Amino acid sequence: MPSAVRQGLLSGQETAADVRPGESRFRVFAEGVLRAVTLATLAFLIWHALRILDERRSARAGGVDIRQSLIEWSTREAPERVHVAFDSIPAPSIRDWIAALPGAGTRVSWEGVSLLPGALTVEPVVDPRHSTRIWVAAPGGSRIVIHDELGLLDSVTARGGGAMFTLPKVQGMVRADIGSAAGTTQAASGLRDSVSVKSVLVLGIVGWETKFVVASLEEHGWNVDAHLAIAPAGALIQGATTPRIDTARYAAVIALDTSAARFADRIIEYVRSGGGLIAAGYAASLPALAPILPASGTATVFGPGSFENDTASPRKALALVALRQLRPEALSIEMRGRSTAVAAHRVNSGRVLQVGYLDTWRWRMGGLNDPVKSYTMWWSGMVSSIAYSARTSWPLIPAAEPAPLAALIAALGTPIVLPAEVSRVLNDSRLLPALFALLMTTLLAEWASRRLRGEK
Template sequence: MTRLVFERMCRVLAVGCLLALLALTVRDSQRGPRSARRALVALSSTVGADSSARDLQALRKAVLASASHSGAPDTVLLPLRAVPPAPVRAALHAMRTAGVPVLWGDSTDARGLALSVSRAPVPGAPIDVRVSGARGAAVQLRDAGGVLDSTSTPGQVHAWRLQSASPPLMVQVAGGRATAALADSVVARRLLVVAEPGWESKFVVAALEEAGWQVDGRFRVSPTGAVTVGAPLKLDTARYAAVLVLDSTTVNAAALGTFVSQGGGLVLGGDALRIPALSALRPARATSLRGGIAGALLTDTPRRGLEAWEVEPAANVVVLEEDRGDHAHAEPALLARRVGAGRVVAMPYRETWRWRMEGSDAGVAEHREWWHTAVTAAVNGQRTASPATALLTDALPGEAAPYADLVARSGAPLPGWTSGEAANAMRGASGTESGRSLPWRPLLLLSALAALLAEWTSRRLRGLR
């Protein structure tokens, strides 16, 4: 190859680099002041606190490197194989708030992961655990003591009822982990029983105390004398979870109405359904009295042996339980209705103490469980208002729903993202720390200068200028 051909090739190379540099400049001017680049950041593929520090450092390096050349950060692209821990999600949220664009591809198989842990505010209530996750995914339930259960079913919702657990509860599903605290098992509020002294009030109080409730009551035995149970105080939702009215004794209907409207529970049993002052609260109106069936207290359906009122349910009433008697229709055994923020439960049976004293060997336990169920229905129906001092961050799903929390903080994932795209992205990032493309402008400019310098040197060696 002669010097003349070499010089022409250098000139063509220089002109080509300059033309390519001009084309890149024109393209960038049409797109905006700077080209849109994606800084690829590969986070840990495992979920845990130990990976948080490494992931946070990787995010910091990527943002600093992307902003160093132009003063503005590039779009951060995250091919996620696992839902990041809470500190990393908080960092992504802070980046978006600060104006750093964040995109992420979902390869976690943890869409819809959420953990719900609840416990009714009643004595001996089990822990109700519900987990949603990908259909058919393996689910592992753990507490502070280790693995409690693992399962894989075709459904998307898994449920457990635990009698005890060591907080916190955790669930691992595919590439995500959800954590929730346990509700306190101690029942702080008490029950207030309003009744006339007699067998019914005596054994209902005994049954509730056996079930774990703390009971207060004042039973008037004369115009000037009363028998007290516990330490009865002023009716207040902060002290009492529910009130039981067991017969047609005189009641303060206005105070009960205020108590229920503010979130308290009310149980009306037997003759209490016929108190005129409580007509606005009761779920059903008592019409006629039906007698008990002789000997039924010793059968598998002992409530058929109790006297009970035929009832006409009011509007917007939920029948919680029915009994089949000798009538052609089902007989409501437990009814409930919402009143304000509280709930009123009605039970039409009279003299339920006979079930306990005259029933079968299981009568004591069944009577106790029946009244515990009635009170639980009234207490569980209470609405709890959120505190006015709740923080803004409380509105985010948090650790109980990490996937939803990730979406709330970082936006929705890229549509149509597949595991194949994630693998390609990771292979493309293997040569560089942050996955940035090569700096084409400096390379083109240096190539053009080198070609022109080579041509000039060759011409000088030939004696030309």
């Protein structure tokens, strides 16, 4: 005879006799399903835990988080693959750090959609004033701002493939900030060598042209030797009585007329050994110099005009013998309409500039808007462009980054734009709590069902 307590408990739960046969079979089947789900979930959790212990995950970083991520990847973690998204050119130390990760077994990919291509080079100009020329390569339309260690130097909007600056002096490292709506980049470089400035030899007939060419070059600071013919057997000489035309003495030779023919063989040898030549005026069509001239023919002669017609382009007022039949390697430096006025090319290691303008002294005497200065700068600039100079190399500047995007590609490979990472189910942080909840639910449901049937 059961006690009162036993009777109360039995009255609150089902007994085997109270359960119909069909319902009993269904409950047993459901308990079996719950047990199977419980065991499967438990097995999956064990497998998942072992997989996590053995798996090397992938990782991403971008912007200001890159440095901290590198510290984690190099110490606490060792990802199988990392992807870095740059919003600006990284410092060389960061770039080299990332480039070293494959050595530790971590594959690297990167992207930088906002990084602009750009490059900077700084070189000394062969000029008695020791000016500096800065070349910047940048996409057309981008804004270029250059600085040295003392501050802002200049700024310009890039046209074509970039911009060129010629400055009196720069101090230390030069930096170019290149920016547009598409992104930014920053290149840095400095002088890598220095040049020695030698004398210039002017060959011509005594007259206005030789007088003002010599005067302009001397006013700019060039040391000028001159051999100016005044008769078939006589000459006005400044410098060496018999000029020794070689690169040990002269940076450039300027031939202004047919009187240079007597020196043609020495000039050709001088150019082929690295010297520079400007063949201007009637010397531009001198047959004796034809083997080294950029254009092998001359044609139409344009007469002189008025400087008042185009004050912005004073050389349009000068008489011109147009240059024709340029050699394949020659470049047309200056045009008048569809005719070449100035051409240039290399002969071995030397340079030759062929100038078709006649009587350029008219510009200095009759031009507008400070013609003396503009005439002097034009002639001095032409000499600098072809002048020979011995160069002395300086040590490489460690902090220089003349082509930062190119250096980044060379170190890390071609950039790859990856789509936004879609988290896999197995890597979802919500998976483990959900599986644990499922495990407890099925376990408790099976236990409760068995207890309600009177089973242990």
